Amino acid sequence: MTQAFFDEAGLFILFCLTCVAFIIVILTFIRWVDSVARLGRVGSTLLKVEHATTRAIKNRIDMPCLGAVPQGQVKEQGAHAIFTEQVGYIQLIDIAKLQRWAESNDCFINVAMLPGEFVTPERPIAYVNKDEQTKDVISAFTIGEARSFEADPRFGFIVLAEIASRALSPSVNDHGTAINTISIITRLMLMWRKQFEDSPKTQKEKKSETAKYDRISVPELNVADLYDDAYTSIARDGGANIEVAIRIQKSLTTLKTCFNNLNDDFKSEAIRMAEHSFERNKLLMNYDNDIERVKHFHQILKED
Template sequence: MLSTLQFIRNRLSEALWVRPLVMCVVSFMGTVVAYLLGRWVDASLVPDISRESLEVLLGVLNTGMLAVAVFAVGAMVSAYSSAGQTATPRSFSLIIADDVSQNALSTFIGAFLFSVIAVLALMNGFYSGAGRFFLLILTLAVFWVVVITFIRWVDRIARLGRLAMTLKKVEAATTRAITRYQRSWLWHGASEEESAEGVEVRVPRIGYLQWIDFSLLQRWADKADLKIRLNVLPGAFITPDRVVARIMGKPERAIAEEDLERLGQAFRLGEQRLFDEDPRFGFVVLSEIASRALSPSVNDPGTAIQVVGQLVRLLHLWRNPEEEADAETDKRYDRLEAPAVQLESLFDDAFIGISRDGASMREVMIRLQKAFRALAAIDPEMKDMAEHYARLSLKRAQNALSLEEDYEDVRAVYEQWAK
């Protein structure tokens, strides 16, 4: 249930209409609260505020917020477009979910709606003397919130959509996905055994697997006294012919088609991969950004070098979890098994594209060799993998570097540790 709510919350955070709608409701409630306080408090206890002064103040807020909201939308759209062009379209969901920008747009729209409702209520004599005082306090508070929000938003919009900000957001999202994976039952519940036995579960749809409802699968398996082995994890591309899971064990009766359809509903498909439950996707996106930076039209090896450093940090986190699930006490999904995320897959996602597209750049190849050396020193199990990819990168450099001295520099770095 908790994972379901978290998945829904993450999807709502990517929808631009949610927070403005909430702020509109809050604005309306604010005007109602001012009215109720005006009825409960004696007018003689508060200063008398003229209706005209409030109308002028609210008019300034009314005209100013509409213009600022339109400007905010234009600036945000420009930032989203910049992110897709300078980094990769796969990072769009992270940019659009930026809290500061969404809060700013919501605040501006909410303040505009508040001023409209308050002006209409004032002109129709809705507020008493005490009510006008509390409306003034509320209006001044709205002004203060708008000013602070605008200052914060100007600072953020100057960076939003820029490559450095996008890289930071992608690394943060990948870190969260890795940490979530390490805290889940999947970290210790992975099974290396492949089996062709068992009742097949398929999904009659096509798309990327975004989320799996483990609770639904566990409840069904408990009720049927069976086990379910997953064949896929979030990030996999699913087609109707692909077996997403197998029901293991000896059922007391034949499994009904309705049950298989219900189990298939536990696999949520979409048009694109998501960062939430898919640790590999972050490595793919970072590699795409580096590959674009290495293209002849961009020719920005510095960005690729920066990405290599980020990939090293993420792989270090993968092998050295800050917090992981307890295999003995986490029995919530004891009837489920799942495949493991292979370390080789992470290396493929991270380095194949960079070593291919940067093979003709001496500085990128040297940085890759240093990265592999660092990864080999971080963890003994990562050493063989790092040496393998270091050899592949060296071969690519040998084929792509036109100057012999450049290749010798790359090989010298490789031979310093890979002996």
């Protein structure tokens, strides 16, 4: 019956198309099975979080203040605070929309909160220097129930620290995952070097450049918060674990050394976090030899 509609060449083409369709279906099924098999594995989860955090860090390095004026360069803060009745986390800020509103109203906006911060009705999200209708300003802030990786590099470090802390719980007792997480945190932290590796002349030229959104100011990322997000919970939950304690000291030594002569904040915060971690080790470790081993690596950090 089929031969009545197709000649030999047509039948061959039909056979080839059928084979291609079967191959596509089989490959799709294999990929789906592989995806289901990987679902829930710690290694796969760590990889996804690292990739999401990498994108967020690269975006923030390219635009340290989301393309707006750094708040440290603004002499005066607007006198009129803007509040929202929403309660949740800032996920995104539409800086371009704020710029358009500021231009149309001939005013300047000081953004008070970065993506990832928790908003409540009594906390101002921005300040303006004119008493204007601010509904459009509020609508530029996307507020949700949970934090988002996209514009919030700190969230990635928090998730990584939570994975490590869960691995260190007595019910799991997987210090290998915690050590792997610290390695990922170190790798991500070192990405910030790109922001400071330009020559002093190039950095000066960048600072003198006019911001893309020159009517908006945005706070710079707090380095102390970044370190706290990444290391505090791991140092707390792994304070009695010699392998984790040593890896934390090694990680912070690397950061201190790599940011030396590049950025004082990253360097000093690495030293501060190493001190705090070592103090926890002394309180939580019962074996004197373990404390001495951690102390050895801590001394390397201090002397380096």
